[in-house]
Amino acid sequence: MSETISQDKAVTIHYAVKNPDGVTLDQSSEERPLAFIFGRGMLIPGLEKALEGKSAGDELNTVVPAAEAYGERHDGLIQTVPKQLFGEQEVTPGMQFRASTDNGDQSVVVVEVTDTDVTVDGNHPLAGLDLTFDVTVIEVREATAEELDHGHVHGPGGHEH
Numbered sequence: 001m002s003e004t005i006s007q008d009k010a011v012t013i014h015y016a017v018k019n020p021d022g023v024t025l026d027q028s029s030e031e032r033p034l035a036f037i038f039g040r041g042m043l044i045p046g047l048e049k050a051l052e053g054k055s056a057g058d059e060l061n062t063v064v065p066a067a068e069a070y071g072e073r074h075d076g077l078i079q080t081v082p083k084q085l086f087g088e089q090e091v092t093p094g095m096q097f098r099a100s101t102d103n104g105d106q107s108v109v110v111v112e113v114t115d116t117d118v119t120v121d122g123n124h125p126l127a128g129l130d131l132t133f134d135v136t137v138i139e140v141r142e143a144t145a146e147e148l149d150h151g152h153v154h155g156p157g158g159h160e161h
């Protein structure tokens with residue numbers, strides 16, 4: 001009997017993910033599939049849910065709603081700060097940097113710059129988007145004790161060390 005995807009299985013997949021406009025945002029390459037230990041938060045929750053119980057050779061096409069992908073957008077993560085905080089540094093829309101916030105270090109992107117203020121957005125770039133995944137399951141097997149200990153899969157598509 002072939003293995004089915006469940007907690008702590010070592011799983012290898014090929015995947016492509018599209019935004020609601022059908023634009024491909026990311027995909028695994030033929031030489032480099034994605035290998036991971038299932039059920040440990042390596043994937044977004046909606047994709048884990050869709051994969052559970054599948055086995056090698058299965059193909060699926062699934063729409064993962066924003067809430068089960070990278071979350072909804074939160075207006076509270078958009079902040080306007082005085083431009084003088086940036087000193088001499090040139091600040092332009094689209095710039096990304098790490099900022100310390102009440103929620104710890106966060107990646108933010110500059111969305112607007114005026115003469116006096118800079119508006120930054122701490123939402124994940126994919127927040128608020130329903131994502132479409134095309135997935136082919138390549139392999140499902142028991143993870144080794146060492147892999148479970150390390151928290152990642154060894155070999156092609158995983159860690160090689």
Ligand SMILES: [Zn+2]
Nearest residue numbers: 150152154159
């Ligand atoms: Zn390792």
